[in-house]
Amino acid sequence: METLIRQSASDVTVCLKAVSDPTRLLxxxxxxxxELCVCQFVEMFDMSQPAISQHLRKLKSAGLVKENRRGQWRFYSMNQESVHAPLxxxxxxxxxxxxxxxxxxxDKEMPVDCC
Amino acid sequence: METLIRQSASDVTVCLKAVSDPTRLLxxxxxxxxELCVCQFVEMFDMSQPAISQHLRKLKSAGLVKENRRGQWRFYSMNQESVHAPLxxxxxxxxxxxxxxxxxxxDKEMPVDCC
DNA sequence: GACTTATATAACTGAATCGTTATATACTAA
DNA sequence: TTAGTATATAACGATTCAGTTATATAAGTC
Known part of the structure; x- marks a missing residue:
């Protein structure tokens, strides 16, 4: 069961704007x-690497994902600590x-050493 | 308790795009x-009448609101029959x-004969 | 160090978005 | 029919957005 944390309307807007794009919602x-790395997203979405990076930046700056650096890779996963997480x-x-x-x-998800 | 109706990701995007604007979310x-008429929105949001009309059109074309004509007024209310209603x-x-x-x-809500 | 790989950033372009003003439509009332 | 009120639509401008290509940064390997 999900917790219902209420936020201000403008906070909700921040979250909605971030995920109102079909790519970012998926x-x-x-x-x-x-937990996925940038190169995996690139493979899956068949989109240029900068495009993926920019989507991830938006998700990150809205606080929806967190970044985890391991070696040359950066892994992204849902930020459960965010105020937006319940919504x-x-x-x-x-x-x-x-x-x-x-x-x-x-279907197109590849192992991390894909690239 | 709200019903959980699952929809396609692109359906969800339609709903999110419609309410990711702060004015439309409010x-x-x-x-x-x-149930509110256009002139009431104009008063409350302190925004031009065409701007309000265009926001309402977007909400309506996404299926989120329904229109109710009475006299010279058009009243808008949430469309509970929409697939998007639960979300x-x-x-x-x-x-x-x-x-x-x-x-x-x-606070700024006025009676219908405001205008 | 030099080279490769993974990712980010910059600069640009075309399309979409949100507001405006001006105008059209539709209903009401005299 | 004429005037007034409520709303919608059209046309436009400024801004934002989502992608591109080119380049920079950072880590790993030789």
Missing amino acids: MMKLVETN LQNILSHIEDTDPQLLALR | MMKLVETN LQNILSHIEDTDPQLLALR
Whole structure:
């Protein structure tokens, strides 16, 4: 059961703006349970590396993901400590696990040493 | 207790894009329980009438609000029949009732024959 | 050190967004 | 029918956004 933390409307807007983009929404769904590195996102979304980096920066500056550096890689995962985490998980729970886009992305998930 | 209806990621994006604007998010919070006409929004948000109309059009085309014509007025209220309604109510429930912006708006609420 | 790999940042472009003012439409009332 | 009120739409400008390519940074390897 999710905790209901209430926030200001402008705080909620920060979270919504961050995930109102289809790429970033799916990214969040992917890191809800997993930890993924930039090169994995690039593979999965078939998008340029800078595009992915910029999406991740937006998610990070909204506080939705946290960054974990290991070696040359930077891993991203959902920031559970964020004030937005309860709202975000709530939103993500509305996405069906059978969503074709989501399944297609997970199909393309490669091991970390992909690149 | 809210029903959890799962939707496709792109459906969720439609809803999120519609309410990721601070004005529209607050509009939805206001029509969550009330039915309001355009002129009331104009008073409350201190924004031009066309700006309000355009926000309402976006909310309507996303299916989040329904329109009710009575006389010369058009009243807007939350569309409970929408597939987005459960997600939307979930999002709105994260906004604190003591939000200063929200309180300020409700303070400015005028009777329908305001204009 | 030099070279490679992973990621970030900068600079740019086209499209979308949000507001404005001006105008059109629709209903009401005299 | 004419005037007034409520709302919608059109056209425009400033800003933001999401992608691109080119370049910088940082870590790993030889």
